[in-house]
């Protein structure tokens with residue numbers, strides 16, 4: 001849908017530079033050419049000419065700008081040879097000529113008359129100014145003097161051919177419903193203003209990266225058929241103080257001219273960070289000014305004014321300045337979350353329209369295997385699968401291509417080059433089998449689908465893949481404890497088999513501890529501490545398993561209690577994991593031996609192994 005995209009590519013700047021050079025050359029020529037022409041032979045000295053006039057020897061005179069041509073009287077009366085002299089500024093000359101009865105006239109302007117000279121002096125600067133204006137009007141190039149302070153907004157004008165609509169976005173139904181209303185505002189603002197409703201000015205799209213926020217904003221513009229100004233928050237913030245705010249001013253000026261339209265500010269957090277949280281930089285004047293200008297502009301267009309709707313996107317709403325979220329600014333917030341199972345299937349359907357699918361491809365099965373994937377990940381998945389099929393010289397994409405693409409994306413590319421020593425391999429094998437066995441015996445935990453000791457990606461030496469049988473939004477205490485035990489399963493296996501532990505389990509421990517801490521401080525699952533939230537603010541759900549928020553100010557006693565509760569949860573889980581593995585020691589050996597042989601165990605084979613597990617007798 002990018003019919004017209006500004007700013008112009010560097011090519012047009014090149015043309016401008018050439019134009020500038022040409023007009024400069026023109027200017028120089030005008031300076032020197034006249035004097036070149038004029039510096040021909042001066043002819044008769046002016047004094048001699050005057051003398052000849054006074055003596056009555058001259059018959060006709062033609063007075064020009066740069067020279068005087070004249071003829072002398074001859075006895076025969078025939079016109080004689082033409083003499084030339086260079087005139088001196090002399091107002092008396094006409095009088096003198098008249099008094100002597102000389103026939104005289106002014107020469108019509110020759111090539112280098114005052115007219116062309118004036119033209120030569122005035123036109124090049126005009127060209128120069130025109131180019132300057134042109135570039136300023138178009139928002140300038142990427143950098144350079146011409147563009148300072150001017151908005152770098154890209155303007156998308158929807159075209160019929162590549163228009164993005166809501167049909168191109170899937171899996172974010174709630175967000176779509178909210179935005180349909182915005183489309184109505186843009187299409188028929190009068191319907192709302194007539195009964196005195198205030199059209200919302202700002203809509204904030206909140207969600208993790210790649211969930212389709214930018215896509216949704218474009219779809220709103222496409223549905224409403226209005227221009228779409230897009231700029232990224234980080235582009236406002238520049239080295240020079242004052243540039244950002246003038247960019248904001250300029251952007252809104254442009255937008256108002258094109259109203260109704262949409263202004264889309266991506267990465268709003270880059271400018272909209274809370275002004276109080278400037279940290280040790282001692283205040284960032286530039287960003288603050290830019291933010292203030294943005295607030296001013298949003299307050300600026302009142303009801304009945306041009307319909308400019310500001311859409312903004314961020315994945316860190318908690319860092320935004322509260323002033324931005326006040327009524328009349330970004331008072332509407334739309335959550336654009338990761339898609340659920342059916343949403344993922346719908347997104348896959350959209351993106352697989354562009355590729356050739358084989359007959360065995362089952363999009364639903366792919367969707368089941370990709371929990372947590374955002375829209376952009378799924379788009380990437382389809383492309384990866386297509387690449388794999390092409391690499392294998394196939395005409396269509398097979399289900400197996402998707403399976404491999406998923407693994408690639410989930411665990412990073414296979415690193416065949418990384419070679420483990422035999423002992424390392426053995427440790428990794430027992431470690432992973434430990435995860436799998438504990439995981440398999442935990443209540444409500446995901447099914448273990450695959451164990452592998454082929455190193456992948458950056459961190460993992462091996463991995464255990466658990467797939468949920470359904471999408472989960474809520475977990476109970478037992479399930480969380482089960483997850484912690486599963487995380488500790490790897491280390492527990494190392495302890496049992498080798499009697500020592502390696503550094504390989506550090507990531508597991510980190511995750512287990514974080515989870516336990518969240519159980520106590522966020523989910524209120526500790527009997528000792530009660531249903532209190534000890535963490536500050538709300539952990540944004542969609543941000544996933546990020547680092548825990550900073551703790552609320554708590555008394556020293558409470559802090560100690562939290563620590564001991566967390567420790568208790570982790571230690572209980574550890575003991576549980578040890579117990580399970582000890583109880584099934586032979587099976588642990590059997591699976592690990594098999595794993596060392598084949599490097600990967602998955603599917604039915606794995607299930608039949610894990611079915612042999614004995615439940616822990618207590």
Ligand code: ADP
Pocket residue numbers: 168169170171172208209210211212213214215216313347350374375376377379
């Ligand atoms: P965000 O702005 O939230 O980071 P984008 O809108 O830039 O994400 O998404 C990047 C790409 O991923 C889109 O161009 C589109 O191809 C794909 N995509 C993301 N979300 C969706 C979705 N919900 N439906 C269809 N495609 C999506």
Ligand code: MG
Pocket residue numbers: 210213214266313
């Ligand atoms: Mg985006």
Ligand code: ZN
Pocket residue numbers: 431435490491504505508
């Ligand atoms: Zn592990």
